[in-house]
Amino acid sequence: MLTLKKEYRELAPSERVLLGPGPSGVDPRVLRAMSTPLLGHLDPEFLEIMNETGELLRYVFQTSNTLTLAMSGTGSAGMDTILSNLLEPGDKAIIAVCGVFGERMVDIALRNGAEVKVIQGEWGRIVEPEAVEAAFREVPQAKLLAVVHAETSTGVLQPLTDLAAVAHRYGALLVVDCVTSLGGAPVLIDEWGVDAAYSGTQKCLSCPPGLAPVTLNDKARAVLHRRKSKVPSWYLDLTMIERYWGQERFYHHTAPISMVYALREALRIIAEEGLEARWARHELNARAFLAGCEAIGLKPFAQEGHRLPSLITLRIPEGIDDVAVRQFLLREYKIEIGGGLGPVKGQIWRVGLMGYNSNRLNVTLALTALAEALKAQGYQASAAAALEAADKVYTGQE
Amino acid sequence: MLTLKKEYRELAPSERVLLGPGPSGVDPRVLRAMSTPLLGHLDPEFLEIMNETGELLRYVFQTSNTLTLAMSGTGSAGMDTILSNLLEPGDKAIIAVCGVFGERMVDIALRNGAEVKVIQGEWGRIVEPEAVEAAFREVPQAKLLAVVHAETSTGVLQPLTDLAAVAHRYGALLVVDCVTSLGGAPVLIDEWGVDAAYSGTQKCLSCPPGLAPVTLNDKARAVLHRRKSKVPSWYLDLTMIERYWGQERFYHHTAPISMVYALREALRIIAEEGLEARWARHELNARAFLAGCEAIGLKPFAQEGHRLPSLITLRIPEGIDDVAVRQFLLREYKIEIGGGLGPVKGQIWRVGLMGYNSNRLNVTLALTALAEALKAQGYQASAAAALEAADKVYTGQE
Numbered sequence: 001m002l003t004l005k006k007e008y009r010e011l012a013p014s015e016r017v018l019l020g021p022g023p024s025g026v027d028p029r030v031l032r033a034m035s036t037p038l039l040g041h042l043d044p045e046f047l048e049i050m051n052e053t054g055e056l057l058r059y060v061f062q063t064s065n066t067l068t069l070a071m072s073g074t075g076s077a078g079m080d081t082i083l084s085n086l087l088e089p090g091d092k093a094i095i096a097v098c099g100v101f102g103e104r105m106v107d108i109a110l111r112n113g114a115e116v117k118v119i120q121g122e123w124g125r126i127v128e129p130e131a132v133e134a135a136f137r138e139v140p141q142a143k144l145l146a147v148v149h150a151e152t153s154t155g156v157l158q159p160l161t162d163l164a165a166v167a168h169r170y171g172a173l174l175v176v177d178c179v180t181s182l183g184g185a186p187v188l189i190d191e192w193g194v195d196a197a198y199s200g201t202q203k204c205l206s207c208p209p210g211l212a213p214v215t216l217n218d219k220a221r222a223v224l225h226r227r228k229s230k231v232p233s234w235y236l237d238l239t240m241i242e243r244y245w246g247q248e249r250f251y252h253h254t255a256p257i258s259m260v261y262a263l264r265e266a267l268r269i270i271a272e273e274g275l276e277a278r279w280a281r282h283e284l285n286a287r288a289f290l291a292g293c294e295a296i297g298l299k300p301f302a303q304e305g306h307r308l309p310s311l312i313t314l315r316i317p318e319g320i321d322d323v324a325v326r327q328f329l330l331r332e333y334k335i336e337i338g339g340g341l342g343p344v345k346g347q348i349w350r351v352g353l354m355g356y357n358s359n360r361l362n363v364t365l366a367l368t369a370l371a372e373a374l375k376a377q378g379y380q381a382s383a384a385a386a387l388e389a390a391d392k393v394y395t396g397q398e
Numbered sequence: 399m400l401t402l403k404k405e406y407r408e409l410a411p412s413e414r415v416l417l418g419p420g421p422s423g424v425d426p427r428v429l430r431a432m433s434t435p436l437l438g439h440l441d442p443e444f445l446e447i448m449n450e451t452g453e454l455l456r457y458v459f460q461t462s463n464t465l466t467l468a469m470s471g472t473g474s475a476g477m478d479t480i481l482s483n484l485l486e487p488g489d490k491a492i493i494a495v496c497g498v499f500g501e502r503m504v505d506i507a508l509r510n511g512a513e514v515k516v517i518q519g520e521w522g523r524i525v526e527p528e529a530v531e532a533a534f535r536e537v538p539q540a541k542l543l544a545v546v547h548a549e550t551s552t553g554v555l556q557p558l559t560d561l562a563a564v565a566h567r568y569g570a571l572l573v574v575d576c577v578t579s580l581g582g583a584p585v586l587i588d589e590w591g592v593d594a595a596y597s598g599t600q601k602c603l604s605c606p607p608g609l610a611p612v613t614l615n616d617k618a619r620a621v622l623h624r625r626k627s628k629v630p631s632w633y634l635d636l637t638m639i640e641r642y643w644g645q646e647r648f649y650h651h652t653a654p655i656s657m658v659y660a661l662r663e664a665l666r667i668i669a670e671e672g673l674e675a676r677w678a679r680h681e682l683n684a685r686a687f688l689a690g691c692e693a694i695g696l697k698p699f700a701q702e703g704h705r706l707p708s709l710i711t712l713r714i715p716e717g718i719d720d721v722a723v724r725q726f727l728l729r730e731y732k733i734e735i736g737g738g739l740g741p742v743k744g745q746i747w748r749v750g751l752m753g754y755n756s757n758r759l760n761v762t763l764a765l766t767a768l769a770e771a772l773k774a775q776g777y778q779a780s781a782a783a784a785l786e787a788a789d790k791v792y793t794g795q796e
Binding site: 001003004006008011013014016018020022023025026031032033034035036037038039040041043045046049052055056058059062063064072073075076077079080084104107108110111112190200202208209210230231232233234235236251252253254255257259261262264265267268271275276336341 | 401406421444482509728
């Protein structure tokens with residue numbers, strides 16, 4: 001028998017204020033719901049909980065799509081699900097790439113045998129409808145256009161209605177990544193003409209990572225049912241999974257019961273607050289935080305007018321050590337923020353004010369801590385000035 | 399704005415004694431650990447928790463395989479992962495089918511473009527080495543042999559050493575499903591010569607569903623790294639995921655933090671009890687339960703000598719209404735047991751005594767409840783006789 005070489009202590013992680021690109025802080029109510037003793041995955045009571053979770057997801061997605069459910073994996077499983085279910089070998093896809101998650105979409109589409117036309121955008125900027133139009137002129141038979149609504153690597157919020165119009169004019173589906181926007185900024189699936197979308201639980205829904213909400217309208221669903229080949233991944237095959245979440249209750253896999261409990265509670269909290277109030281809260285706190293940052297000379301990275309309220313990206317000032325600042329924040333203030341990925345590594349910070357964590361307490365804490373961290377590196381930064389600027393936003397004196 | 403049509407009440411599921419094929423009852427310590435506030439998925443403390451989870455998984459799998467980790471999905475994601483990572487289009491695979499999970503393996507292998515030679519076994523029986531030998535004679539160039547160690551649909555425990563010998567003689571890998579055996583019956587990956595295996599958390603590990611432990615030895619890992627094509631599913635691509643769980647800490651997806659907390663605690667509890675004591679406990683309670691069942695005339699379904707200690711399958715007596723009995727158990731005793739799947743639907747029951755739930759309290763409760771349920775249908779069944787038979791096992795008077 002192989003034996004263990006050490007003792008494993010009781011789980012006792014340090015306290016953290018999760019102000020990075022996700023996971024975000026989880027509402028204690030969600031943690032409590034998650035720790036409820038389990039029902040079986042085919043128990044009539046659990047099936048009703050799945051129904052309710054579906055209803056609440058439709059509300060948060062602002063959709064009446066029947067095929068709206070939570071995949072049993074993290075946000076990236078949602079991306080994989082939507083693209084691998086809608087694309088088949090030989091299909092053509094147009095994908096806008098303005099950051100890491102656009103790149104990931106391309107990788108997944110290629111794995112599924114699609115021919116991909118990439119619209120190469122700029123990191124930190126949106127993709128313009130003209131660029132999409134040009135791509136469709138080149139590949140008019142494209143089956144879908146995929147774009148990231150909230151690019152977690154850049155903090156950009158992509159407008160979608162114009163892109164939907166272009167895609168639909170060419171008979172293509174619009175597929176959208178709203179991992180970092182759902183529950184923190186307007187996501188109006190039906191009104192905007194989004195045909196399929198996916199998200200994650202660990203951003204603005206303030207639920208632990210582990211599920212990927214997805215929604216497909218009847219047009220997207222029809223594409224699914226017209227497939228000539230089976231979806232390569234059995235685990236992510238929506239044609240089977242919709243039969244488990246739907247009336248038929250066909251056994252596919254054992255749903256992650258506790259995660260569904262958590263998601264239902266997180267969605268219930270959103271319903272209590274109301275989506276519009278929640279969006280306004282995110283917008284206010286993001287504005288206050290950014291005003292405070294600008295007061296100490298930190299410039300936003302994302303294009304003006306297209307900034308995510310849930311994830312604020314900042315340019316790291318000349319001469320400041322990225323890693324030293326983030327280590328200072330973690331050590332002295334228990335705050336986690338994100339660094340830049342890929343081409344903007346060492347150049348930007350990503351500060352999440354998501355869901356439960358989007359509040360004045362965290363704005364105050366983050367501004368104070370950032371100012372202190374910068375001062376520790378000899379940078380002129382006054383926490384007082386930052387807080388005063390934020391206060392003006394909160395009191396309507398901008 | 400779309401609005402909600404009803405109020406969503408606080409989560410308050412009924413109490414359940416989960417004695418079905420899984421999910422099983424979860425140790426309260428695991429639920430508590432799961433509800434711990436979150437660390438970020440790249441936090442140094444979380445990475446250490448992943449390391450420890452990997453070490454504990456190696457102990458439970460009885461392996462020194464470096465590539466041992468928990469996939470971010472339920473047990474079926476583990477099956478999908480192992481087969482889709484090891485098989486490429488045109489590969490040949492031999493798969494033994496004696497139940498639902500063998501059938502599922504065939505489906506997944508076919509989706510990955512493999513040519514599958516099925517060894518059609520009998521539901522409720524093991525597959526014999528001679529049948530495997532015959533399959534290899536027919537397909538000597540098979541890349542792998544896949545078998546289910548613990549067939550959850552039949553309650554059969556498949557011996558593996560002889561099959562490993564045959565597979566290795568033909569230069570093939572042995573791939574094993576130990577979803578319902580890991581932590582409840584001996585699983586000796588290294589000693590038995592298993593090259594790759596997967597499991598789930600929601601059976602004998604007594605952790606909620608949501609993660610799929612997998613392990614691959616260097617031979618299987620080499621196959622992975624010699625692939626000519628990318629793994630079709632980005633989400634399940636082990637070549638990337640091993641870089642997140644390994645030293646490199648390459649970001650792939652956001653790990654389901656809370657589920658990892660839960661799994662670490664569940665594994666820690668196993669380490670405290672010790673694997674051998676845990677196996678003995680499962681074996682004792684299964685024996686006592688089956689003795690009680692036989693005392694009231696219920697016959698085991700699985701082949702003698704090859705019965706799972708974690709999942710006992712029983713033939714439903716002539717004239718007894720399957721669904722009525724299970725509804726009685728749920729209504730009167732809050733007990734969930736499983737019915738038969740596919741060809742044995744309505745013919746067998748599946749009673750799980752897994753992990754935390756494998757104890758004398760549950761054996762007593764299940765025997766009493768089963769006897770009462772049968773009596774309610776006019777079947778001669780004495781709870782007293784059943785309990786007496788079980789007692790003889792517990793007191794060593796068999």
